[in-house]
Amino acid sequence: MREKVMEKMKLKYLEKMAELYPTMAEASTEIINLQSILNLPKGTEHFITDIHGEYEAFSHVLKNGSGSIRRKIDTVFGHTMNKQEKKSLATLIYYPKEKIGLIKKQETDMEEWYKITLYRLIEVCKKAASKYTRSKVRKALPKDFAYVIEELITERWDITDKESYYEQIICTIIDIGRAEEFIIALSELIQRLVVDHLHILGDIYDRGPAPHRIMDKLETYHSLDVQWGNHDILWMGAAAGQECCIATVIRICARYGNLDILEDGYGINLLPLATFALTYYKDDACQCFKIKGNHQLNPVEQDLNMKMHKAISIIQFKLEGQLLMRRREFGMADRALLDDIDYSEGTIRLKGKEYKLLDSYFPTIDAENPYELSREEKEVVERLVSAFVSCEKLQNHIQFLLKKGSMYKIFNGNLLYHGCIPMNEDGSLKEVQIYEKSYRGKALYDVLECYVRKAFMARDGKEKERGKDMLWYIWTSPNSPLFGKNKMATFERYFLAEKETHQEIKNPYYNFLESEEIAERIFEEFQVKGEGRHIVNGHVPVHHTSGESPIKCKGKILVIDGGFSRAYQKETGIAGYTLIYNSWGMILAAHEPFTSTQDAITKESDILSDSILVKRVTERKNVGATDTGAKLKERIAELKELLDAYRNGLLVEKL
Numbered sequence: 001m002r003e004k005v006m007e008k009m010k011l012k013y014l015e016k017m018a019e020l021y022p023t024m025a026e027a028s029t030e031i032i033n034l035q036s037i038l039n040l041p042k043g044t045e046h047f048i049t050d051i052h053g054e055y056e057a058f059s060h061v062l063k064n065g066s067g068s069i070r071r072k073i074d075t076v077f078g079h080t081m082n083k084q085e086k087k088s089l090a091t092l093i094y095y096p097k098e099k100i101g102l103i104k105k106q107e108t109d110m111e112e113w114y115k116i117t118l119y120r121l122i123e124v125c126k127k128a129a130s131k132y133t134r135s136k137v138r139k140a141l142p143k144d145f146a147y148v149i150e151e152l153i154t155e156r157w158d159i160t161d162k163e164s165y166y167e168q169i170i171c172t173i174i175d176i177g178r179a180e181e182f183i184i185a186l187s188e189l190i191q192r193l194v195v196d197h198l199h200i201l202g203d204i205y206d207r208g209p210a211p212h213r214i215m216d217k218l219e220t221y222h223s224l225d226v227q228w229g230n231h232d233i234l235w236m237g238a239a240a241g242q243e244c245c246i247a248t249v250i251r252i253c254a255r256y257g258n259l260d261i262l263e264d265g266y267g268i269n270l271l272p273l274a275t276f277a278l279t280y281y282k283d284d285a286c287q288c289f290k291i292k293g294n295h296q297l298n299p300v301e302q303d304l305n306m307k308m309h310k311a312i313s314i315i316q317f318k319l320e321g322q323l324l325m326r327r328r329e330f331g332m333a334d335r336a337l338l339d340d341i342d343y344s345e346g347t348i349r350l351k352g353k354e355y356k357l358l359d360s361y362f363p364t365i366d367a368e369n370p371y372e373l374s375r376e377e378k379e380v381v382e383r384l385v386s387a388f389v390s391c392e393k394l395q396n397h398i399q400f401l402l403k404k405g406s407m408y409k410i411f412n413g414n415l416l417y418h419g420c421i422p423m424n425e426d427g428s429l430k431e432v433q434i435y436e437k438s439y440r441g442k443a444l445y446d447v448l449e450c451y452v453r454k455a456f457m458a459r460d461g462k463e464k465e466r467g468k469d470m471l472w473y474i475w476t477s478p479n480s481p482l483f484g485k486n487k488m489a490t491f492e493r494y495f496l497a498e499k500e501t502h503q504e505i506k507n508p509y510y511n512f513l514e515s516e517e518i519a520e521r522i523f524e525e526f527q528v529k530g531e532g533r534h535i536v537n538g539h540v541p542v543h544h545t546s547g548e549s550p551i552k553c554k555g556k557i558l559v560i561d562g563g564f565s566r567a568y569q570k571e572t573g574i575a576g577y578t579l580i581y582n583s584w585g586m587i588l589a590a591h592e593p594f595t596s597t598q599d600a601i602t603k604e605s606d607i608l609s610d611s612i613l614v615k616r617v618t619e620r621k622n623v624g625a626t627d628t629g630a631k632l633k634e635r636i637a638e639l640k641e642l643l644d645a646y647r648n649g650l651l652v653e654k655l
């Protein structure tokens, strides 16, 4: 009986396929096409993490494909070009417009330069395109030059004098004054072809000056996924209208002197907060709320920034206190600290010890009711919430994160996540209570992701609110896989001099990064199978200067946060790691601090300092061995069944 039902279902499916491939010839052609794709080399994957608003450095790394363009140039030109020439060609590919502008000022014979350059670019382009099917390359071609580029990068066996055929095309391009546009188009095409797919392992937002520009760039990128970081989740919470998240987003912008991200980048009106801060902290120097890192604010702007910084911090601590009381189930009530303060003495009692507060001027706090917002604070919060939820640009960016992002991803045998897998001291998976039930490992990740989506999509008001609060929880709870530290010592860092109170202890997960047994357990938990599997993870800066390596557990775990974030470069000693996974293996790239786009162009400085080979295979990996390959193989098997059905007379061709 069951078999009969199955047969019937199969036939139905084959009939559906027959609509797409109505003849045996068409089905056969598709099989041949797919089969040939399986034999192409695997596309290059690029992994970037913890960008933290550093748009220019990010954009540069995206352009150079973490060394992939340099490698292509090397393969194509080997010893026929010297180092300097290769460097110039690479810079041209990254910044074609700007570079041509400079060349024009120096070159006497531009026509010759155009010719040589075009030849070179075509060669690199050919190489970059050789990994893809013609149809895929065609889709990537810029509209204006699609036909000519295709002509130039595909071998024409039917033409006898190929040299002069190509020469003529190139001369015509120069003659009609289109060389510049053509060079730009070719360079961008090379950038586009060199990386097939991008993984962003989280923390696009906070600290740096331009996360909104990173988001704009990602929106136009050809193929990517995002594993949300705790900072991205914070912004998602803010966009969903979660008050604590909104206050924290503003606080961090103020802390780094970046309030213009909100005002200019997103058009969020901060005037209500500014007027409130100027009124209530008028004569307060707000010394504990100095701007961190470099900034370009004049003294008056700085003063206002510090006042707003303090005002929003106090609002944040009040709102968080309220949330922790309302959501007792979060088990974080110990992080509500305002009721541990002795307001007349200016001290706080933490874990039985008394500390002097560095700042004890709290004009808006009622000692009897420390978490209650004052009437004016309430008004400010209301206006901020409405500004965040009605900001179209922010909502679009966050929708994009929801569409392309997730808590974790399994891709071509690798497990990708931002932070950690919460564990107990003995390395077992930690049970975490999420509302009524408890979860661990993969199930914990999955349930949290459901709540993230509910914060935006749920129709049931109560579930939506739970989702919104859960976004804050994911940002900061010790049990959150995206945060993974015992506490977020924000209050202590502002108000207490004693460094020991600032300490945030990492989840035991981070003690097991060298344990193969634990790595195996994680693979098992997430059902990641296969020989070449890895865990790729960001979030914790790798201290390059003190000799720490991003390669853990004999290469099974790769922790690639080297710190794009300028504020952290003193600690890490470099400007971040990125990872490349191409058909030959995996390469970690270490980057030097990025000074400016201007330097990258004029000094041709490529911030790539080091390439570390993580793994090199002896046999080049083909599409057949990837996730896409598995899907294509399934499709081929179905098409073969379709062919059989035609042959057996089960289906009739529609000629």
Ligand SMILES: O=P(O)(O)OC[C@H]1O[C@](O)(COP(=O)(O)O)[C@@H](O)[C@@H]1O
Pocket (backbone or CB within 6 Å): 203, 207, 230, 231, 485, 488, 489, 490, 504, 539, 540
């Ligand atoms: O140095 P900042 O920007 O004040 O932030 C420090 C806070 O950021 C965190 O490190 C979280 O940010 P990351 O996800 O980038 O690590 C907290 O643990 C810490 O309290």
Ligand SMILES: [Mn+2]
Pocket (backbone or CB within 6 Å): 203, 229, 230, 231, 418, 482, 539, 540
């Ligand atoms: Mn993080």
